[in-house]
Amino acid sequence: MVEVTNVLLSGVVGSNAYGLATAESDVDRLGMFAAPTVLFHGLRPPTGKQATKVSTAPDVTWHEAGKYAALCLGVNPTVTELLWLEEYETRTELGERLIGIRRAFLSxxxxxxxxxxxxxxxxxxxxxxxxxxxxxxxxxxxxxxxxxxxxxxxxxxxxxxxxxxxxxxxxxxxxxxxxxxxxxxxxxxxxxxxxxxxxxxxxARTPLPERPDEDVVEAWLLAVRAAFL
Incomplete structure (x- = not known):
């Protein structure tokens, strides 16, 4: 199992969250974590592929906060649904704040x-x-x-x-x-x-803007970096 610290938000996603699970379905989890801010000043910052950790026992995908925000700005459906779950297994203050700005990611x-x-x-x-x-x-x-x-x-x-x-x-x-x-x-x-x-x-008429509110998203991410200095 992959070890992850500083988990900010996590929950069960996929078929179980949709109500489509069968007896054969796996329980898929998605989580978001914060890497220590100091790591971003080193030679190998936790970005790109290094910012995602995957475990198959159990089935969990973890995205570092910066990568998670970038994927949400692209409205990746698999990643976006984490912000709209009915319940969570981990829901910290910073995770709660992220849920509170979830519409800022949309366009x-x-x-x-x-x-x-x-x-x-x-x-x-x-x-x-x-x-x-x-x-x-x-x-x-x-x-x-x-x-x-x-x-x-x-x-x-x-x-x-x-x-x-x-x-x-x-x-x-x-x-x-x-x-x-x-x-x-x-x-x-x-x-x-x-x-x-x-x-x-x-x-359809949409209330969504042409562009996401990146300033709001960036303010949240900077708060995460400040919290894990």
Whole structure:
């Protein structure tokens, strides 16, 4: 197991957070930590790949605060959802402050691209896989992939329309059924979801700004660095 200190925020993400977990699902956790500020003055500062630590026993991904903030500014969906969970396993004062400024990371274009744009590109890959006549294992993975792409489309649209992200799905069974239909070769149902989402995005009015509020984000990150001098 990877050792991480100065954890600021952590919680269970993925299928368990969405309400899509099955008996076979792993429990995925995501956390954010602060490296000692002095390390950023050395020859090998904890940035880039060095700013992420991954453990598989249990399944946990840890991002250093600076990298986490950068990923959130890009509205990376997997990273962004940590700020919108219903409950947390670790929630420090600095983690609480980060949750309080979560809308500062958002921008209209990035939300649409990160959620809808990514889902479209991935659905095209599914479309090229075949007609559903593949192995049982591949079909299971395709079903999971499809339902999570539908989730991204719908969560992204909510975030675009309202500036709020609801992580837990209201009707998990719909996503399970959708995934099974796509895996069985019903690509028309996937095309229908994408077409409606594109229309909804085009018609939606968004409260999100054109650019994120980087000044607010930077003020939080500087507070983290000051706290761990």
């Amino acid at each position: 209209a274009g990035r939300v649409r691209d990160a959620y809808f744009g990514y889902a479209v590109s991935q659905f095209r890959r599914l479309e090229n896989r075949g007609d559903g006549s593949f192995s049982a294992d591949t079909r299971k993975r395709t079903s999971k992939h499809a339902r999570h792409l539908a989730r991204l489309v719908h969560q992204g649209l909510e975030l675009y329309r309202t500036g709020t992200l609801t992580v837990r799905l209201a009707d998990p069974q719909w996503y399970r059924d959708f995934g099974e239909r796509v895996a069985a070769g019903d690509l028309e149902v996937a095309k229908g979801v994408l077409a409606k989402a594109e229309s909804d995005f085009d018609a």
